Amino acid sequence: MAAEARSPLMTHLVAFFPSRELSLAAARGMIDGGARYLEVQFPFSDPSADGPLIQTACSSALEAGFTVARGFELVGEISALAGVPVFIMSYANLVVRRGVESFVERAKAAGAAGLIVPDLMPGSDERLYEIGARSAIEIVPVVAPDVSEERLALVRSMRPAYLYAALRAGITGRYTALGSENHRFLDRLRPLGARILAGFGVSSPEQVAEIRSEVHASVVGSALVRIILDAAAPGGAERLDPERLRRRMGERVRALSGPG
Amino acid sequence: MKIYNDFFGEFGGRYVPEVLRPPLDALEAAFLAAMGDPAFLAELESIRRDYIGRPTPLLFASNATREIGGAQIYVKLEGLANTGAHKINNAAGQGLLAKRMGKRRVIAETGAGQHGVASAAMCAKLGLDCTVYMGEVDIRRQRPNVFWMELYGAKVVPVTGGSRTLKDAVNEAMRDWAGSFADTHYLLGSALGPSPFPDMVREFQSVIGRETQAQARERGLDVAALVACVGGGSNAIGFFAPFIESSEPRLIGVEAGGRGAGRGNNAARMSGEGALGVVQGYKSLFLMDEDGQLLPTHSVSAGLDYPGIGPQLASLGRTGRVEFTSVGDLEAIEALRFFAREEGIVFALESAHAGAHALRLARELPKERAIVVNMSGRGDKDLFIAARALDPDAWARFLGEEAASYGR
Numbered sequence A: 001m002a003a004e005a006r007s008p009l010m011t012h013l014v015a016f017f018p019s020r021e022l023s024l025a026a027a028r029g030m031i032d033g034g035a036r037y038l039e040v041q042f043p044f045s046d047p048s049a050d051g052p053l054i055q056t057a058c059s060s061a062l063e064a065g066f067t068v069a070r071g072f073e074l075v076g077e078i079s080a081l082a083g084v085p086v087f088i089m090s091y092a093n094l095v096v097r098r099g100v101e102s103f104v105e106r107a108k109a110a111g112a113a114g115l116i117v118p119d120l121m122p123g124s125d126e127r128l129y130e131i132g133a134r135s136a137i138e139i140v141p142v143v144a145p146d147v148s149e150e151r152l153a154l155v156r157s158m159r160p161a162y163l164y165a166a167l168r169a170g171i172t173g174r175y176t177a178l179g180s181e182n183h184r185f186l187d188r189l190r191p192l193g194a195r196i197l198a199g200f201g202v203s204s205p206e207q208v209a210e211i212r213s214e215v216h217a218s219v220v221g222s223a224l225v226r227i228i229l230d231a232a233a234p235g236g237a238e239r240l241d242p243e244r245l246r247r248r249m250g251e252r253v254r255a256l257s258g259p260g
Numbered sequence B: 001m002k003i004y005n006d007f008f009g010e011f012g013g014r015y016v017p018e019v020l021r022p023p024l025d026a027l028e029a030a031f032l033a034a035m036g037d038p039a040f041l042a043e044l045e046s047i048r049r050d051y052i053g054r055p056t057p058l059l060f061a062s063n064a065t066r067e068i069g070g071a072q073i074y075v076k077l078e079g080l081a082n083t084g085a086h087k088i089n090n091a092a093g094q095g096l097l098a099k100r101m102g103k104r105r106v107i108a109e110t111g112a113g114q115h116g117v118a119s120a121a122m123c124a125k126l127g128l129d130c131t132v133y134m135g136e137v138d139i140r141r142q143r144p145n146v147f148w149m150e151l152y153g154a155k156v157v158p159v160t161g162g163s164r165t166l167k168d169a170v171n172e173a174m175r176d177w178a179g180s181f182a183d184t185h186y187l188l189g190s191a192l193g194p195s196p197f198p199d200m201v202r203e204f205q206s207v208i209g210r211e212t213q214a215q216a217r218e219r220g221l222d223v224a225a226l227v228a229c230v231g232g233g234s235n236a237i238g239f240f241a242p243f244i245e246s247s248e249p250r251l252i253g254v255e256a257g258g259r260g261a262g263r264g265n266n267a268a269r270m271s272g273e274g275a276l277g278v279v280q281g282y283k284s285l286f287l288m289d290e291d292g293q294l295l296p297t298h299s300v301s302a303g304l305d306y307p308g309i310g311p312q313l314a315s316l317g318r319t320g321r322v323e324f325t326s327v328g329d330l331e332a333i334e335a336l337r338f339f340a341r342e343e344g345i346v347f348a349l350e351s352a353h354a355g356a357h358a359l360r361l362a363r364e365l366p367k368e369r370a371i372v373v374n375m376s377g378r379g380d381k382d383l384f385i386a387a388r389a390l391d392p393d394a395w396a397r398f399l400g401e402e403a404a405s406y407g408r
C-alpha cells in the first residue's frame, strides 16, 4: 500500500506490551488497518506524562523483558515489514542514559523515521535536535495549547518536519472533546510549515474526521492500548493469540478512519 | 549566591513537556517578584514567628557530648517547628506565593508525610483547597500523618503505581498539575524538580542556616561541621545555604544506607551509585539501571527513600564543597534511642541518620570544636516503626488489645 493510500493516522503502541510477540502482532494489525505511521513507545519506569492505562502498559512491558536494546531490535523488525515509518517515543532519561548521540544513531540504524521525546524540548534538549539533524532523523517537538509565541518561534527555528500537537493539557488517556479552541490552536501551528500530528484523547472516527483537513495525521494512543490490555487480560478473548490480536487491531484501526 | 540559578554546574534545568512550561515560567516570575516585595517578606516573617514558632532553638547536647567525649554536639531543633519538621518553612513560603498568584487549590507529594502535613496545615490556615499524593507503602508506614492531613481538611490520594513511594507521589502530582495548573499550585516539598523549584525551596529553607549561623556566633562556637540528612535535599540545602560560598565549616550530607550495599537496598546516590540522568524535570544523579530505568530504593525512613537528589547538592558534591556519607537503618534507630535517653529529644528517623553521623564525627574531633546536626523533624510520626524496632513484644500486645477494643 502506498503512503497516500494509507489513512491519516499515527497509531501508538508500547513496545513489549504485553510481550514482544504480541506487541509485534499489534503493530502488524495497525499496518493492516492502514495506519500511515506507527509510534512505538519505549517504556520508562516513571512515565509522569502518562495516564493510568499507559502506565500499566509500561510497567507490564518492563516486566515482560523490555530493554532499550531489544526495543531497537523490535523497531527494526517493524520498520522492515511494510515501509510504514516508525517513530520512537520515550522519556528523556532513556535517551540521556545511553547518550543522546548513541541513542540517535541506534534509532537510525534500526530504521526509525524519528524520535518523540516530550521532556527534551528545544532549549532543554541535550543537543537532541542538533544531533538528529546531523543524522537525518526527524526529532518531533510536542507542543501544547498554552505554548507561548516565543516558544513557538524557538520550535520553528529547529525547522521540524513534523510537529506533535497535544490537543489539550493533562496526561494521556482522557477523551478530548474537540472545540473551537482546538481549531484555533491548530491554526496557530500551521505557519510553522511542519506536518502536524495531533493527539491526546483522540479515540473515535468522529474526532479523526473532524480534524482531518487540519492535520497531517491524528495520533491514536490509549484507545488502542486498551484493546491490547483487554486482549492480554486473563479471560480476554485473544489471550496469547497473536493472529487474533492482529486481526482485531486491523479492524479497529480501519474503523478509525471512517467510511471512505 | 543568587536567588535564581536554574542550573548548578551541569545539574538542574527545566526538562519538562511543553504543557508544564507556562506554569513554571509564571511561577519563576511570581517567585522573583515576591522575593523583592517587602509586603510578602513581612507576611512570611510574621508567619515564621507566630505560626511556625521561629527561631527554633539550638540545643547543646551536653550529655551526648560528655558520653562521646569528643567535639561538642549541638542540635538545631527544626523538629520543634509547628507541624513537626522543617517542611513547614517551604510550605509557608510557597503557600503564600500560591495565594498571591490567585490559585485556589494546592497539590503536594509526600513521603514521610511531613511535607503533606505542613502543606495541609498551611492550606487550612490560608483557606486553600489541598490534595496530597502519597505512595501506598508510605501511607502504611506513616499512618499517623495521614490522619493529621485529613484532620486539616486535605484529601490524601494513595498512589498505587511504580514503587508506591515518594518518587511515585511526585509523578502523580506532576500528572495532576499538567491538567490543573490554571487554578492549582504544585507545592513541591524538596529541593528538586524543574526550575524554579530547587532555587525556591532553598530560599524558603535557608532560614534554618541563617538562624544557626547567628546562634553559633552569639555563643562563640567554633563550628567544625554541619550535618544534615538528605532525601531530596531541602533541609540540607537550607541548613548549608549561608555557608556554601565559604570554605568553612565542613558541610556533610547523610544519605540512607538502608540495609547496606547492593541494588534496591539503600538510597545512596552521592555516596553510592548515582548516575547522570534527567528525571522528573531536572538533571541530576539518580539510582538507575543501564537503560535508565529507576531502581527501587530502601530506607527505614520514608523521607530518605528517593532515587534522585536535588541538583544543587549534586553539584556541591561534585565540587567537593559538600561531603556525602551514609548511615544504615539500624544505626539510625540506635541514634534515635541514644538521643532520647541522653537528651530527651526524639529525632525523626530521617534526621536520626544525621544524628548518627554526628556521633561518629564527634569521636574524631577535639573538644574545643563544635558540630551542629540538623534535627529536621521530630519522631512522633515514627511511633509505630520505632516501637516495633525497639520494643516489639509489648507494642504488638498493645496493638492487639487496641484492635480488639474496636470489635467490642
Ligand SMILES: Cc1ncc(COP(=O)(O)O)c(C=O)c1O
Pocket: B085, B086, B111, B112, B113, B114, B115, B189, B190, B191, B229, B230, B231, B232, B233, B234, B235, B236, B302, B303, B304, B348, B350, B351, B376, B377, B378
Ligand atoms: C523530618 C524529615 N527530614 C528530612 C526529610 C527529607 O527531605 P529533605 O531531604 O528534602 O529534607 C523529610 C522528608 O520527608 C522529613 O520528613
